[in-house]
Amino acid sequence: MPRTDTVLADPRLAETVERLGRAVVKDAVVAAQQRVRQGEIEPEDVADAALAALPRHAAHLRPVINMTGVLIHTNLGRAPLSPAAVEAAAVAAGPVDVEFDLAAGVRARRGRTALAALADAVPAADDVHVVNNNAAALVLVATALAAGREIVISRGELVEIGDGFRIPDLLVSTGARLREVGTTNRTTLADYRAAVGPETGFVLKVHPSNFRIEGFTGSAGITELAGLGVPVVSDIGSGLLEREPLLPDEPDATTTLKAGAHLVTASADKLLGGPQAGLVLGRRDLVERCRRHPLARALRVGKVTLAALEATLRGPATPLHQALHADPRALLDRAQALADVLADSGIDARAVPAEATVGGGAAPGVRLPSAAVSLPERLAAPLRTGDPPVVGRVEGGRLLLDVRAVPADRDGDVARAVLAAGR
Ligand SMILES: *Cc1c(COP(=O)(O)O)cnc(C)c1O
Numbered sequence: 001m002p003r004t005d006t007v008l009a010d011p012r013l014a015e016t017v018e019r020l021g022r023a024v025v026k027d028a029v030v031a032a033q034q035r036v037r038q039g040e041i042e043p044e045d046v047a048d049a050a051l052a053a054l055p056r057h058a059a060h061l062r063p064v065i066n067m068t069g070v071l072i073h074t075n076l077g078r079a080p081l082s083p084a085a086v087e088a089a090a091v092a093a094g095p096v097d098v099e100f101d102l103a104a105g106v107r108a109r110r111g112r113t114a115l116a117a118l119a120d121a122v123p124a125a126d127d128v129h130v131v132n133n134n135a136a137a138l139v140l141v142a143t144a145l146a147a148g149r150e151i152v153i154s155r156g157e158l159v160e161i162g163d164g165f166r167i168p169d170l171l172v173s174t175g176a177r178l179r180e181v182g183t184t185n186r187t188t189l190a191d192y193r194a195a196v197g198p199e200t201g202f203v204l205k206v207h208p209s210n211f212r213i214e215g216f217t218g219s220a221g222i223t224e225l226a227g228l229g230v231p232v233v234s235d236i237g238s239g240l241l242e243r244e245p246l247l248p249d250e251p252d253a254t255t256t257l258k259a260g261a262h263l264v265t266a267s268a269d270k271l272l273g274g275p276q277a278g279l280v281l282g283r284r285d286l287v288e289r290c291r292r293h294p295l296a297r298a299l300r301v302g303k304v305t306l307a308a309l310e311a312t313l314r315g316p317a318t319p320l321h322q323a324l325h326a327d328p329r330a331l332l333d334r335a336q337a338l339a340d341v342l343a344d345s346g347i348d349a350r351a352v353p354a355e356a357t358v359g360g361g362a363a364p365g366v367r368l369p370s371a372a373v374s375l376p377e378r379l380a381a382p383l384r385t386g387d388p389p390v391v392g393r394v395e396g397g398r399l400l401l402d403v404r405a406v407p408a409d410r411d412g413d414v415a416r417a418v419l420a421a422g423r
Helices: 004-008 011-020 022-037 043-053 083-092 112-121 134-146 167-172 189-195 222-226 253-258 284-292 303-314 319-325 328-344 377-384 408-422
Strands: 070-072 127-131 150-154 160-162 177-181 200-206 232-237 263-267 278-282 350-359 368-376 393-395 398-402
Touching: 004 011, 004 022, 004 043, 011 022, 011 043, 022 043, 070 319, 083 303, 112 127, 112 303, 127 134, 127 284, 127 303, 134 150, 134 167, 134 200, 134 232, 134 263, 134 278, 134 284, 150 167, 150 189, 167 177, 177 189, 189 222, 200 222, 222 232, 232 253, 253 263, 253 278, 278 284, 328 350, 328 368, 328 408, 350 398, 368 377, 368 408, 377 398, 377 408
Parallel strands: 070 350, 150 177, 150 200, 200 232, 232 263
Antiparallel strands: 127 278, 263 278, 350 368, 368 398, 393 398
């Protein structure tokens, strides 16, 4: 067995140590030595095997092609960043003037250009603040405005956001008390009015972003609630800043603020199409109380996030926006072209119409006409573990690769991945 140090001295591996770090390369060498012991490879092939098995980056996260038909897939990292945001994030990786005034040579307001971009994007907000995610935004607002007091919330809006996390638990963890009003299906203005009093920190509206109830339902609107004399906070969830005609039932920050909400909280990595972050938008004094609260320091975002957020807000249309607005006819053409290439190589592939969803806790019930390449189900596993990994969905005994969430310039990669998986 060649010694680990001897293998690591191979010039090709020594070069990768510079790039990936010694630990990563050594792990690959040790794994290759193990393969020798198991009789899979010859001792003289250890360096080659280690090289072949090396990850491309020092981190183990792998870039995935999302063909699930779910545009915002939380397990796949939600919104893909635009090339402009990726570039801005890479620039911000080094020393940057995130908190420094280069002209004056003194400390400056952290993230001021990203905050200005957000303020420009939502003129209906007097002031804006950015934290780690929407859950952090809710925790900060609840702590700053209602710790030791009451948050008035409808029983129909006690939402679980996923992976076992529940908004009511999050709110109570801040030391605020929940004052539940109404019922699961109906809550009236009178219910809120009866509950509001000296103990009220604010009234909270939570958008039921990942479920729908139908039938005998009713809720009080923001405008009515804004007349109760206490702050009204609206968690809109998905981070639309303006109305999106394709998603008529999805609330947006501008409309919600204009309707009278005093604060809006939202995620930046859902329909806004940006990095993971939480937005707090609205009345200046309330935003200021959040920003000044000691907890704000624990929830602040990094410079890379600020850069990506600014580029998302100021830059070209995001990949998510393009996926949402893709023409179904063009999607079917792409699926057909892919299926043709694959069928020519003997793979059982055909283009089929499909339905995509927005996902990520946004626009529940909305179905977007889409198109997919239908393949034998047994290709699902090799595609997931291939390079690059392709994740589709299995339906009716077939693997469907939905093209809506995939930028058209990746179709060649998809074809190569399927051909490799089919071999
Ligand atoms: C997604 C969502 C959250 C949680 O947002 P994160 O950014 O994941 O923390 C909270 N409220 C609503 C209504 C949501 O849709």
